[in-house]
Amino acid sequence: MLRALLLATTLTAAAFAQPVDLLLVNGNIHTLDATQPHATALAVRAGRIVFVGDDASAAAFRATARRTIDLRGATVVPGLTDAHIHLEGIGARELTFDLEGTASVADLQARLAARVAQTHAKQWIVGRGWIETHWQPPVFPTRAALDAVAPDHPVVLTRADGHALVANSLALRLAKVDAATPNPSGGEVLKDAAGEPTGVLVDHAMRLVTRLIPPATAAETERALIVGAAREGQLGWTSVHVAGQNFATSEMVRRLVAEGKIKLRIFDAVSGSDGSGEKLLAAGLVVGESDGRYTRRGVKLYMDGALGSRGAALLEPYADYASTGLLLQDEAKFAAFLVAALRGGVQVQTHAIGDRGNRVVLDAYKKAFAAVPPGERAQPDPRWRIEHAQIIHPDDLGRFAALGVIASMQPSHAIGDLFFAPRRLGRERLVGAYAWRSLLDSGAIIASGSDAPVERGEPMIEFYAAVARRSLDGFANEDWHLAQRMTRLEALRAMTLDAAYAAFAENEWGSLVVGKWADLTVLSADIMTIPEPEILQTKCLLTVIGGEVVFDASNP
Numbered sequence: 327m328l329r330a331l332l333l334a335t336t337l338t339a340a341a342f343a344q345p346v347d348l349l350l351v352n353g354n355i356h357t358l359d360a361t362q363p364h365a366t367a368l369a370v371r372a373g374r375i376v377f378v379g380d381d382a383s384a385a386a387f388r389a390t391a392r393r394t395i396d397l398r399g400a401t402v403v404p405g406l407t408d409a410h411i412h413l414e415g416i417g418a419r420e421l422t423f424d425l426e427g428t429a430s431v432a433d434l435q436a437r438l439a440a441r442v443a444q445t446h447a448k449q450w451i452v453g454r455g456w457i458e459t460h461w462q463p464p465v466f467p468t469r470a471a472l473d474a475v476a477p478d479h480p481v482v483l484t485r486a487d488g489h490a491l492v493a494n495s496l497a498l499r500l501a502k503v504d505a506a507t508p509n510p511s512g513g514e515v516l517k518d519a520a521g522e523p524t525g526v527l528v529d530h531a532m533r534l535v536t537r538l539i540p541p542a543t544a545a546e547t548e549r550a551l552i553v554g555a556a557r558e559g560q561l562g563w564t565s566v567h568v569a570g571q572n573f574a575t576s577e578m579v580r581r582l583v584a585e586g587k588i589k590l591r592i593f594d595a596v597s598g599s600d601g602s603g604e605k606l607l608a609a610g611l612v613v614g615e616s617d618g619r620y621t622r623r624g625v626k627l628y629m630d631g632a633l634g635s636r637g638a639a640l641l642e643p644y645a646d647y648a649s650t651g652l653l654l655q656d657e658a659k660f661a662a663f664l665v666a667a668l669r670g671g672v673q674v675q676t677h678a679i680g681d682r683g684n685r686v687v688l689d690a691y692k693k694a695f696a697a698v699p700p701g702e703r704a705q706p707d708p709r710w711r712i713e714h715a716q717i718i719h720p721d722d723l724g725r726f727a728a729l730g731v732i733a734s735m736q737p738s739h740a741i742g743d744l745f746f747a748p749r750r751l752g753r754e755r756l757v758g759a760y761a762w763r764s765l766l767d768s769g770a771i772i773a774s775g776s777d778a779p780v781e782r783g784e785p786m787i788e789f790y791a792a793v794a795r796r797s798l799d800g801f802a803n804e805d806w807h808l809a810q811r812m813t814r815l816e817a818l819r820a821m822t823l824d825a826a827y828a829a830f831a832e833n834e835w836g837s838l839v840v841g842k843w844a845d846l847t848v849l850s851a852d853i854m855t856i857p858e859p860e861i862l863q864t865k866c867l868l869t870v871i872g873g874e875v876v877f878d879a880s881n882p
Contacts, residue, residue, distance in 0.1 A: 344371070344390075345371075345387075345390035345391060345392060346369040346370060346371045346376060346377070346387050346390070346391050346392070347370055347371055347372070347373075347391075347392050347393065347873055348369070348370040348391070348392070348393050348394075348395070348844070348870070348873050348875075349367070349368075349369050349370075349384060349387045349388065349391040349393070349394040349395070350367060350368045350369075350394075350395050350397055350402065351366065351367045351381050351384055351388075351394065351395070351396055351397065352366060352367075352381060352396050352397050352398060352399060353365075353366050353367065353368070353397035353399070353400060353401070353402045353848075354366070354397075354399060354400065354401045354402065354852055355367075355368060355378070355401075355402040355838060356401070356402065356403050356404075356818070356838075356854060357378060357404070357837060357838040357839065358403075358404050358818065358819065358822060358823050358836070358837035358838065359378070359837050359838065359839045362378060362379075365378045365379055365380065365838070366379075366380050366381050366384075367379055367380060367381050367383070367384035368384075368402070368838060368844075368846070369384060369387050369391070370844040370870075370873035371873075372873070373617065373843060373844060373872040373873040373874070374841060374842065374843055374844055374872075374873070375838060375839065375840050375841065375842055375843075375844045376840060377840065378838055378839065378840060395868070397848065400848050400849065400850065400867055400868075401848070401849045401850075401851060401852040401853065401854075402838070402846050402847070402848050402849075403818060403822065403846065403847050403849065403853070404818075404822040404823065404835070404836055404837050404838050404845065404846060404847070405563075405564025405565060405591075405822070405835060405836075405845030405846050405847050405869075405870070405871065406562050406563050406564060406785045406821050406822060406847045407563065407564065407565045407566065407567070407591075407773075407821060407822060407825035407826060407829075407836070408558065408563050408565075408566045408567065408775045408776050408778070408783065408785070408788075408821075408825075409566075409567045409734050409773035409774055409775035409821075409825040409828055409829075410567055410569045410713055410714075410734055410736060410773075410775030410776065410777050411558070411566050411567065411568060411569060411775060411776060411777065411778050411783065412488075412568070412569060412570075412571070412777075412778065412779060412780075413551055413554045413555060413558075413566065413568050413571070413579065413592075414547060414550050414551055414554065414571060414575060415454075415488075415550075415554070415778070415779045416550075416553075416554035416557060416558070416778050416779050416783060417549065417550030417551055417552065417553040417554030417555075417557070418454075418542075418550045418554075418779075419454065419455065419779040420550075420553050420554065420557060421549065421550055421553060422452070422453070422454075423437075423441055423451065423452065423453030423454070423483075424453070424454070424455050425437060425453045425454060425455035425456040425483060425486075426455035426486065426779075426782070427455075428455065428456045428457075429460075429461070430461050430462070431461065431465075431467050431471050434456055434467055434471070434483070435471060435472075435474060435475045436475075437453075438451070438453075438472065438475050438476050438481065438483075439475040439476070441453070441476075442475065442476045442479060445479060447478065447479070448478065448479060448480075449479060450479065450480045450481075450482070450497075450539055450540060451476060451479050451480070451481045451482075452481075452482050452483075452484075452539055453482075453483045453484070454483070454484040454485075454486070454488070454779065455484075455486050455779070456483060456485060456486065456492075457485060457486040457487070457634065457742075458485075458634075459634060459742070459743075459745055459746040460745065464746065466490070466492065466516070466524070466526045467483070467492045467525070467526075468492065468524045468525050468526070469492065469493060469494050469495050469498060469523065469524065469525025470495075470525070471492075472492065472493070472494035472495075472525065473494050473495050473496075476494055477494070477495070477496065478496065479494075479496065480493075480494070480496045480497040480500055480538075481493060481494040481496070481497055482497055482535055482536065482539060484532075485632075485634070485635060486779075486780050486781075487632040487634055487635065487780050488632075488780060489528065489529055489631045489632035489634075489635045489637050490526055490527065490528045490529070490532070490631075490632070490634075490635035490637070491526070491527055491532050491535070491536070492525045492526050492527075493525050493527065493535045494525065495525075497535050497538075498523055498525065498535065500535075500538055501534050501535045501537075501538055503515060503523055503527075503534050503535065504522075504523065505517070505520075505521045505522050505523065507523065507534070509531065510530050510531055510533070510534070511530060512529055512530035512631075512652050512653065512654040513527065513528055513529045513530030513531030513532065513533070513534075513652065514527075514528040514529070514531055514637070514652070515527055515528075515531050515534070516528065528631060528635050528636070528637050528652070529631040529635070529637045529652050529654060530652075530654065544578070547575060547578060548578060548582065551575075551578065551579055551582060551588065552582065552587055552588065555582075555588040555589065555590050557783075558590055558783070559589055559590060559869050559871075559876045559877045560866065560869070560877050560882070561783070561784055561785055561866055562785050562847040562848075562849070562866030562869050562877075563590065563785060563847075563869075564590065564591060564835075564845040564846070564847060564869060564870070564871045565590060565591035565592070565593065565825075565826075565829070565835065565845065565871075566590055566591070566592060566593070567593040567594075567595070567624075567734075567773075567775065567825070567828070567829060568592060568593070568594045568595055569595060569626050569675065569677075569713060569775075569777070570595050570596065570597040570598070570599075570625075570626025570675070571594070571595075571596060571597060571602075572596065572597055572600055572602050573596050573601075573602040573605045573606070576594050576596050576602070576622055579592055579594060579620070580592075580594070580612065580615070580620050580622065583615075583616050583619050583620040584615070584616050584620070589619075589871055589874065589876040590619070590871065591618065591619050591620075591835070591845065591871065592619065592620050592621070593621050593623075593624070593829040593831070594612075594620070594621065594622040594623075594624065595622075595623075595624030595625055595626045595673070595675050596622070596624070596625055596626070597625075597626055598625045598626055598627040598628075598663065599627070599628065602625070603625040603627075603663065603667075603672070606622065606623075606625060606670075606672060607666060607667070607670045607672060611623040611670075611671055611672070613830075614834075617872060618831075618834055618835075618843060618872070619871075619872070621829065621830075621831075623671065623672060623673050623830070624672065624673040624674070624675050625663075625667060625672050625673070625674055625675065626675045626676075626677070626713070627655065627660070627663075627674065627675070627676045627677065628654045628655070628676070628677045629653065629654060629655055629660075629676050629677060629678040629683045629684075629686055629687050630651055630652055630653055630654060630677070630678060630679055630680050630682070630683035631651060631652045631654065631679070632679060633679055633680070633716060633717070633743060633746075633747065633750055633751075634743070634746065634750075636649060636651060636750065637651055637652045638651045638652075638679035638680030638683060638716070638717065639651040639652060639653050639678075639679075639680040639682040639683040639686070640680045640681055640682050640717070640751075640755075641680075641681050641682045641685070641719060642755075644750055644751070645749065645750060645751055645752035646749050646750060647750075650682065651680050651682070651683070653682075653683070653686065655686075657690075660690055661690060661693065661694065664690060664691065664693075664694035665694055665697055665698055667694075667708075668694055668695075668697075668698040668702075668703045668704075668705075668708060669698060669702065669703065669704060670704055671703070671704030671705040671708075673705075673708060673709055673710060673711065673830075674691075674708070674710045674711070675710070675711045675712075675713050675734065676710075676711070676712055676713060677712075677713045677714060678712050678713070678714060678715065679714050679715075679716045679717060680716075680717050681717045681718055681719040681722070681755065681758060684712060684715060684717065684718050684719075684722060685719060685722050687712055688712075688722055688725050688726075688729065688731065691710055691729055691731060692725075692729055695708075695729065707730070708730075709730070709732055709827070709828060709830060710730075710731055710732070711731065711732040711733075711734045711773070711828060712726070712731055712732070712733060712734065713734045714734070714735065714736065714739065714777075715733040715734070715735055715765075716735075716739060716743070716759060716760060717751065717755060717758055717759050718758040718759075718761055718765075719758055720757060720758050720764075722758075723758065723761060723764045723765060723768055724768045726765060726768065726770035727765075727768045727769035727770040727771075731770075732770075732771050732772075732773055732827075732828050733765050733770050733771070733772045733773070734772075734773045734775060734828065735760070735762065735772055735773070735774060735775070735820075736774070736775050736776055736777045736780075736781060736788070737760075737762075737774060737788045737789075737791035737792040737795075737812075737817075738776060738777075738781040738782070738787050738788055738791045739760065739777065739780075739781065740759075740760035740791060740795060740806075741791045741795065741796065741797050741798070742781070743759075743760070744759075744760070744802075744805060744806050745797070747759055747805075748805045753805060756805055756807060757807070759807070760807075760810060761807075761810055762792065762810050762811070762812050762816075763809060763810040763811065763812070764810065766812065766816060771824050771827060771828070772812075772816075772820045772824060773820060773824050773825040773827070773828035774788055774792065774817070774820035774821045774824075774825060775788070775825075776788050785821065785847075785866075786853070786861055786862055786864050787862065788821065789814075789817050789818070789821065789853055789861055790858060790861040790862050792811070792812040792816075792817035792820065793811055793812055793813070793814050793817050793858065793861070794811070794858040794861075795807075795808050795810065795811045796808075796858075798862060800859065814853070814854050815854070818853075818854070822836045822837065823836035823837050824836075843871075843872050843873075844870060844872060844873040845870065845871050845872065846868075846870045847866060847868070847869055847870075848866070848867045848868035848869075848870075849864050849865070849866060849867065850864050850865045850866075850867055851863070851864045865879065866879065867879045867880070
């Protein structure tokens with residue numbers, strides 16, 4: 327903090343002494359700086375903000391500014407951060423078999439048949455993005471449905487949430503999955519009334535088939551990362567938190583950032599399910615590399631599955647299924663890793679969706695904090711997170727703030743899930759579902775993300791979902807608990823300053839203040855004032871990261 331204040335003071339005093347690299351004027355700038363919440367002009371030198379103020383004061387820069395942009399009244403917000411994405415998955419979605427928007431089993435079959443026609447015989451067909459919740463009836467697809475159009479190719483199609491898949495009969499035979507296959511720990515092989523596999527595998531059961539899929543080549547992975555990052559910049563995201571990837575892919579992202587092939591600020595977390603967490607502890611953290619554009623200090627773990635596939639761990643059984651879901655962690659191993667993470671300065675980010683999953687994580691965090699007091703931690707303020715935090719028992723809502731645990735939540739999950747969550751949970755448990763208002767009122771910090779490619783990953787959808795808590799066509803009913811909405815200021819903070827806090831970077835970006843990196847997003851409308859439906863029509867005009875224009879809608 328002291329460094330940032332000294333830098334800001336120095337830059338303010340010297341602001342007019344030399345040319346600036348970028349000058350923005352005639353804007354509607356929301357700074358998120360309490361001392362100066364609104365401005366019309368901003369100047370950048372060497373990647374950092376050196377001036378925020380009005381056009382009259384900014385006139386002194388015009389003669390020598392290397393580049394001046396007249397915003398013509400466009401709205402500027404601090405650079406938007408997606409606090410939970412899967413970068414390779416975003417790129418792969420753009421490049422491969424994307425099933426987003428599939429409207430029915432018949433539609434799924436039609437898309438698959440078209441893919442078969444383009445695919446060499448016996449080659450694997452792998453896709454992702456289907457979700458059955460809006461289908462009529464809302465039932466999982468089956469291997470029989472896939473067999474009808476693709477009997478001769480192994481087919482694996484993953485649900486949008488990544489916690490279930492459907493495989494055809496050939497893929498199941500190759501994996502030796504049949505009526506005698508038991509459920510693995512943390513997974514379920516769905517079976518029909520005759521005891522035969524339906525083709526749907528949930529959570530850890532997915533590995534029975536996915537282990538056979540030919541892995542992407544290094545070149546394919548690199549291409550997906552670059553394409554995914556470019557898409558994020560075009561949407562107006564300036565930084566992203568990568569929610570778990572293997573160590574080798576993490577190293578690839580690090581290299582691509584250093585080479586300038588990825589422009590985003592990356593806050594990277596490796597996966598804790600493949601040994602990458604131990605590799606991070608052994609290799610040490612990477613903080614602020616490449617002019618602050620790359621940091622790796624997190625490990626992503628999974629406590630339970632997803633609500634839609636009934637893998638989320640609940641305290642009481644599902645309202646529509648005789649199960650309480652799945653716990654995916656060995657308790658002793660989880661506890662041991664948490665202690666090691668505190669001693670090593672690693673930020674733990676644990677996926678928890680069900681009320682039982684969230685309680686188990688909170689209990690484990692509390693025990694770890696007690697076992698390793700601040701004086702014995704590499705990072706006294708660990709800022710551990712629960713990713714998703716979707717269904718929380720009312721007794722646990724206040725524990726996030728009490729423990730200093732960040733709720734890393736994705737607003738769009740609510741406006742998708744609330745169509746089916748009442749069936750899964752019953753009305754009573756909806757009180758603690760997607761409980762943004764309750765968490766904020768308790769003093770908790772929410773870092774907002776999208777979970778792309780699970781969701782579309784568009785910032786205006788996330789902002790709209792947080793403030794409207796309605797479907798994209800405006801629907802809501804009493805089950806949606808509109809009282810849990812965020813204010814527009816809270817929603818913007820969750821996508822900027824509070825997301826930066828979750829990355830230990832609130833003094834470096836997240837608000838438009840002299841001395842911070844010049845990360846900003848220029849929008850076609852003022853999302854802080856326009857009617858809610860118009861938020862969804864708002865476009866990104868300009869994306870600036872460290873003073874560099876990385877996307878310009880007028881010159882794409």
